[in-house]
Amino acid sequence: xxxxxxxxxxxxxxxxxxxxxxxxxxxxxxxxxxxxxxxxxxxxxxxxxxxxxxxxxxxxxxxxxxxxxxxxxxxxxxxxxxxxxxxxxxxxxxxxxxxxxxxxxxxxxxxxxxxxxxxxxxxxxxxxxxxxxxxxxxxxxxxxxxxxxxxxxxxxxxxxxxxxxxxxxxxxxxxxxxxxxxxxxxxxxxxxxxxxxxxxxxxxxxxxxxxxxxxxxxxxxxxxxxxxxxxxxxxxxxxxxxxxxxxxxxxxxxxxxxxxxxxxxxxxxxxxxxxxxxxxxxxxxxxxxxxxxxxxxxxxxxxxxxxxxxxxxxxxxxxxxxxxxxxxxxxxxxxxxxxxxxxxxxxxxxxxxxxxxxxxxxxxxxxxxxxxxxxxxxxxxxxxxxxxxxxxxxxxxxxxxxxxxxxxxxxxxxxxxxxxxxxxxxxxxxxxxxxxxxxxxxxxxxxxxxxxxxxxxxxxxxxxxxxxxxxxxxxxxxxxxxxxxxxxxxxxxxxxxxxxxxxxxxxxxxxxxxxxxxxxxxxxxxxxxxxxxxxxxxxxxxxxxxxxxxxxxxxxxxxxxxxxxxxxxxxxxxxxxxxxxxxxxxxxxxxxxxxxxxxxxxxxxxxxxxxxxxxxxxxxxxxxxxxxx
Ligand code: PRX
Numbered sequence: 001x002x003x004x005x006x007x008x009x010x011x012x013x014x015x016x017x018x019x020x021x022x023x024x025x026x027x028x029x030x031x032x033x034x035x036x037x038x039x040x041x042x043x044x045x046x047x048x049x050x051x052x053x054x055x056x057x058x059x060x061x062x063x064x065x066x067x068x069x070x071x072x073x074x075x076x077x078x079x080x081x082x083x084x085x086x087x088x089x090x091x092x093x094x095x096x097x098x099x100x101x102x103x104x105x106x107x108x109x110x111x112x113x114x115x116x117x118x119x120x121x122x123x124x125x126x127x128x129x130x131x132x133x134x135x136x137x138x139x140x141x142x143x144x145x146x147x148x149x150x151x152x153x154x155x156x157x158x159x160x161x162x163x164x165x166x167x168x169x170x171x172x173x174x175x176x177x178x179x180x181x182x183x184x185x186x187x188x189x190x191x192x193x194x195x196x197x198x199x200x201x202x203x204x205x206x207x208x209x210x211x212x213x214x215x216x217x218x219x220x221x222x223x224x225x226x227x228x229x230x231x232x233x234x235x236x237x238x239x240x241x242x243x244x245x246x247x248x249x250x251x252x253x254x255x256x257x258x259x260x261x262x263x264x265x266x267x268x269x270x271x272x273x274x275x276x277x278x279x280x281x282x283x284x285x286x287x288x289x290x291x292x293x294x295x296x297x298x299x300x301x302x303x304x305x306x307x308x309x310x311x312x313x314x315x316x317x318x319x320x321x322x323x324x325x326x327x328x329x330x331x332x333x334x335x336x337x338x339x340x341x342x343x344x345x346x347x348x349x350x351x352x353x354x355x356x357x358x359x360x361x362x363x364x365x366x367x368x369x370x371x372x373x374x375x376x377x378x379x380x381x382x383x384x385x386x387x388x389x390x391x392x393x394x395x396x397x398x399x400x401x402x403x404x405x406x407x408x409x410x411x412x413x414x415x416x417x418x419x420x421x422x423x424x425x426x427x428x429x430x431x432x433x434x435x436x437x438x439x440x441x442x443x444x445x446x447x448x449x450x451x452x453x454x455x456x457x458x459x460x461x462x463x464x465x466x467x468x469x470x471x472x473x474x475x476x477x478x479x480x481x482x483x484x485x486x487x488x489x490x491x492x493x494x495x496x497x498x499x500x501x502x503x504x505x506x507x508x509x510x511x512x513x514x515x516x517x518x519x520x521x522x523x524x525x526x527x528x529x530x531x532x533x534x535x536x537x538x539x540x541x542x543x544x545x546x547x548x549x550x551x552x553x554x555x556x557x558x559x560x561x562x563x564x565x566x567x568x569x570x571x572x573x574x575x576x577x578x579x580x581x582x583x584x585x586x587x588x589x590x591x592x593x594x595x596x597x598x599x600x601x602x603x604x605x606x607x608x609x610x611x612x613x614x615x616x617x618x619x620x621x622x623x624x625x626x627x628x629x
Contacts, residue, residue: 006388008395008427010404017377018423019290023434030437031463037438038466041283042066042275045076045318048248051275057464060491061484062476065276065466069251073278074150077317078113079246081106086320093296093345094139097186097328102139106320109146112139114244115235116147122239123210123229125178127152127247130257132176132208134158134167134198136185137327140214140231141303142313144180145256149274152247154254156269159304160185160192162585164200170259171205173269173474180231182214183221188329191217202227251275257473258306260412261516261525262482269473270412277310277415278318280467284416284436285315288406289349289378290423296345296375298324300338300352305522306412307382311351315416330356335363339371339398350398351380351406355520357390357398358551365397373398378423380406383521384553385509391429407432409509411495412523413483415467419507431506438465443501448487458513459499460492468493511554515609517546519554522587526609529590532583533558536576538566543599543607544590547616555591559599559612568595602626 010018020026030037035054042051051069081087091109094102104112125131131148133155135141141157148155156174158167171179179202184192195213199222202208213221214231223230234240255274259267285291297316301307316323324345330338338360342350360367379399381391386407395405409419409432419441421433435441442450443457451457472479486494498513512518515526526544533542541561546554560576562568573593581589600611603626614621 006428008404008429010424010426011402013402014404014423017290020287020422021424023422023425027435027437031440034438034463034465038065038279042069042279042466045071045278045282046080047071048075051251055464061480061493062471063464063468064252064470065273066251066279069275070248071251071275071278072149072152072246072249073255073274073314073318074113074146074246076278076282077149077314078106078110078146081320082110084320089320090322091317092139092142092323092325094325095327095341095345096138097189097326097332104139109143111242112143113146113150114242115240116140116143117150117244118239118241119212119231119234120147120153120178121151121244122234122237123178123212125151125153127249129153129178130156130174130176132156132158132167132171132174132179134160134162134179134181134194135214135303136160136182136187136192136194136216137302137325138182138185138214138216139325140182142325145303145309145313149255150244150246152249152253154256154271156257156259157304157309158259159302159585160194161304161587163583164197164204165583166585167198167201168205169266170269171201171208173259173266174257175207176205177207178210178212179208180212180214182216183219184217186217186328188332191219193219193221195221249274252470254470256309258309258412260306261523261528262514264515264525264527267525267528268475268478268482270469271471271473272309272415272467272469276466276468277314280416280465281310281315282318284420284467285311285321286319288408288417288420288422288436289351289380291316291319291321293320295321295348296324297321297349298326298342298347298351299380300326300330300350300356301382306415307351310416330360331363334367335360336367336371339368339373342373342376343371346375348375349378349380350376351382353383353521354381354386354390355384355551355553357381357386357394361390361393361397362551368397373400376400376403378406379403380408382408382410384518385511386430388429395429409507413469413495414461414465415469418461419509428506431502431508433506435507439463441507443499443507444487448490448492453503454500456498456500456510458486459495459497459507459509460487461495462490462492517544517554517556519546519556519587520552524556524584524588528584529556529558529580529588532580532588533560533576533590533593535583536579538562538572539576541599543609543612545609545613545616547591547613549591556588557616558590558593559596560593561597561599562595600624601628603628
C-alpha cells in the first residue's frame, strides 16, 4: 500500500474553478439529513408527478425512493434538453476504430432514439418487457439502451466480449423475446463477429424470437426469415416514425437489469430504477467531476458494464454534457490512439481504469507527450485499486501535474460513486479518499465493531441511498443473503470488499473479500470460472484463484484435477485455457492451469482457495485447522 502521508494538494487554479469549495460542511449537512439532501438533488430533475415520500424503509432491505413519483429517465436525459440551450449542443461524438467519425446533437440523438423506440414497439416490445442488447461500441448501442428506457422496457446489456453461453444464460434468466445486436465491430483492426455469436446463443435461448441487427462491418452474416431483421431495413419503413412519446413510469419501475458476477453460482441480475438512479448518477457525476457546460467528457468504458451505463450514458446525458465514445482498442494502430483523440476533440475529462493506464504506461511517455493534452482538467479512475506508480504516471505524464485524479470506488450494486474525492480534495495516490455526500461508511470486524486506523476490515455502507440496486432479478432472497444478512441488525450494506481507513479518514480499498476476481477491472466469479473449467471433458474438479498481475491487477490461476486415465500435458493445459475462454469469453481465459491430484478442502468439502493462494505466493497458510486431511 502507498504511503498515507504522500499527499497531493489541489492547486489554487483548481480550487478557484471548483463549484463545491467546502466538502466538510456539505458532507455534514448531507448526513445529518440525507433525505433532504437527496430530495434537493431530485428537485433539479423533471418529474411528471412529484413524489409523495422521499424514502420508504418499511420493508428493509427493499428500500423505495421518491415513492409515488412519476418520471422517465429519458425525460431528463433527452426530452428536457430539446427545449433548452442544449438542443443544438453535441450530445455524442463518436470515433470508430478505422477512424470514421459521427456526431449527434441532443436533437439528433433524440430523433435516433425515437426511431429506434418505434422500431422496438413495432416488434411488439411493451412496457416491462426485457430487451437484451449485445453490441459493439457504436452509437446504436446507446440508441438502443435509450430507446428501451423511453418505452419503459428494461434493457439487459451484455458486454460484447461475452460468449454465446453467457448470453443465453442471461437471456434465459431475463426471458427476453427481443435481442439487439450488430454484425460486428472493429477491434485491433479486425471485425468481430457478434451476430454469429448471437445466432449460437439463440439456439439455446428459447425465449428469443426476434433479433434486430445493426450493420457495422458489412461482413456476411446468417439471417433467418421471420426472426432476423436488419435495423436499417426496419428504420426505413413507416413504422420508424420520427416522434415517440416518452412513457410515464413509476419512480421505482425498473430501468435496467445488469448481470454481474457474485461469489456463488450464476450471475446476478441487479435491478436499477428510473427515479433513484436518475438522481444518483446525475448528482454524483455533476459534483465529483464538477461538470461545466463547455466540458467534453470521455468515460472510456464499455456501455456493457455499469461504468458505461452510469457515466457514459445516463449521468452525463442528464447533465447535458457532451460525451465522447470510441469503438476500439487503445493501442490501435499505435499506442497513442487515446492521446491523439484527446488532442483532436479537446477532451476535458478522462475517466478510465487502472488496467488501461498500466497498459498504456508500458509504451513509454513519448507516445503521450507528442500530443497536446492541455484541454484536460480532471482525470478519473475506477474498477480496482490503482497502484501508486500508475497513479503518479497518470498524474504527471497525462495530467501534467495539474489535473486531480478522481479515484472513484463503487460497484454495479451501488449504481454510482460512493467513495470518491472532489476536485478540491487533497489526494493520496491509491486511496479513493472519502465518502460521497449522504453516505456513512465504516470498516468493521465480523461483529460489526469498527476496526482501528489502518486495520483491515469489511467495508460497510450504513445509510440507504437512491442509487442502490433494488433487488436481484428473480432472486430477492439472494439479494438479502448476499448484501444484508451479515449486518442485518444494524441494517448495513455489506459491500464484499476489504478495506482500511487511515488516521485522516481516508479509505484504502484492498480488494474483494469474497470469491469474486477482478481481472483488468472486470468482475468474474470463481464459481463461474470453475464450472467452465469442469465443463471440459478431461476435468473433474477445479479451483480458481486470483494472483497479482502487473497489467491486469489480478490474473486467474486454475488448479484442476483430471479424470482417471487423463495425463497432464502442455497441450491439455492450452486446451483447458482455450475452453474457458470460449465458454465465458476471452477476458476469463486463465493465465495458468495446473493439474493437481487433490485440492485443499474444509471437512465440509469447501475448497480453501485462500490456502491455494498463500501457497502460490509462498505465504503463511494461516489457520488450517478446518482443513480435511
Ligand atoms: O472491489 C471493488 C472494485 O470493483 C468492485 C465492483 O466491481 P463492479 O461491480 O464490476 O463495478 C466496477 C465499476 C464501478 C468493487 O467491489 N473497485 C471499483 N472501483 C474501485 C475498486 N477498487 C478500488 N478502487 C476503486 N476505485
